[in-house]
Amino acid sequence: MTESGAAVLVVDDEPDVCWALKRILDASGILSLVTASAHDALRLVGRERFVLAFVDAKLPDGDGLELARRIQEVVPGLKIVLISGYYYPDDADVAEALAAGVIDGFVSKPFVHDEIRNLARHAIDRQ
């Protein structure tokens, strides 16, 4: 159990994207925390025990893939899904990160709610 009881961390500097993700997860009964910065995200993963993190590829204080690597160092095994409007699904950078295990999934913006729900469910069920 985490301190806040949240299973999912949402990292995106766009408040309305956070609003949407939180709302999707809420509707499925999954608790989440949202933050807009890489710095805060690193602080939170060190303090709480999340099952899954949705990470935006471009953050004001850092790159999403770089953040994913840092998170893996702090909390190995935490599932990370990159959400991005910058990359496309068969982007070389994304494929490489998936192959290297830096991220566990990739969702391009705009996303379908079912995909978010399924990814979250899957991660929680598997833990």
Next chain:
Amino acid sequence: MAEPPGSRVPVSGAAPGSGRYHKLYAMLLDAIPSSVLLIDPQFRVVSANRNFLEKARRSEGETVGQRIDDVFPSVIRDQMDLARKLRTAFDLAEPTRGERMIYRAPGLATRVYYYSLIPFTWQGAVEHVMLLLEDVTEQVRLGEEARRAERHLASVVESASDVVVSTDTDGRILTWNAAAEKVSGYTRDEVRGRFFADLCSAVQRAAVVREFAGARRGGGFAVAEWDLVTEAGRLVPVAWVGSTMKDDTGCVVGIVVVGRDLTERRKFEAQLLQSQKLAALGVLAGGIAHEIRNPLTISSSAAQFLLDGADDADVRQECAEKVLAGIRRASIIIENLLRFARPGAHADMQPVDLVSGVGDTVALVANQAKLQQVKMIVELPDLPVRVSGVPSLLQQVFMNLHLNAFDAMPAGGLLRVSVERTGSEGIVRIGDTGAGIPAGDIGKIFDPFYTTRPVGRGTGLGLSICYSIVRQHFGAIDVESGEGKGSTFSVRLPLLDAGRRP
């Protein structure tokens, strides 16, 4: 009455005491550089002056008292039709004036003479006929030389590929070469006497008149770009240089303007600009995609919540508003993009506010700044800073300078953008905290194809295009840079309302 010795002037009923006048006339006759003969009704030579004797290589004794048939070779007599003309002069007292005669003595160069036959009438009868012969060979030769030089100069001007126009000091057209006819469609006859300024685009006429007035006071003018209005009503961009024509006393007597048709260069520049824009768009694409997909994501999610059957009215309201807000945001981004991507309409100068111009560019590159972790500090004054310019060209300059700044800061940094005004200039400054330009390279950065980017990543034309555009706007661009300290580019443009502080 005794004739004064040495005189060859006959005396007919001369008044007593006129001896001294005879002497004077004789002296005069010998002094003038023309040949003078007096001929009597029997066509005998009564007197011949020194000039004639020298030219004809005859002595006075061989000449005076001889018939003209013995004095003049038949070639000359026939050419002059001398006998008939003398007859006319004696019978009708009618002179022959200013006829031309060409004579080539054996072994000598051709000489050209003007001659007149003037009857001398005394008491109702023609007593003598005076034959005046003037050697104009030298004048004719000089005249021909001058005409040849003139023809040569004219053909130089005619075959020049540049437009060459000369005007009087009021700016009325005097000459108009073949290139001018070709570019304008007007023949020289159609424009002769018209004001040069009237053939320029209406909006530039005042400037043309001003430059001509300045040129008239001496000096001429440096390169000015005025559109020529063709006969078909089309505008042709031409770069003009003016200079004054002065007479021997240094007085300005006319103005010469030489113009080069810029149509082809403009076409090339437009192509270059467009390819630069596309290159810039390529750089911006990532940031823009990211930035458009965020509002799309929000709209999409809000719509999905609505489809899922959102529970209460407040939520439905919230979702609908987010759909609209997302769409609005995406279209603003697309609009900025279109504004930049579209080829500039005609390159017409118009009032441009540097504050909003720079603001538009900043909005367009803000996404790129975010992607590259570049913090932007933008200082724009509240009041407009107006210059005369082509909006799309100026935006291209600002965009190039911004993208260069990003390029200098691959690992992020600080981009400082400001617009200021001094008494006469608007200044746009764009400064980065990148690597800076090595001192040895500063002189080269505005050269075409100078680049620090790896092969394939940049054309190197960016700064040379900026330079050319700023010069076209009568402005200046310079850079302050130190290795490791970053670079600040300043673009200075003359203010439209110079001196009038807001």
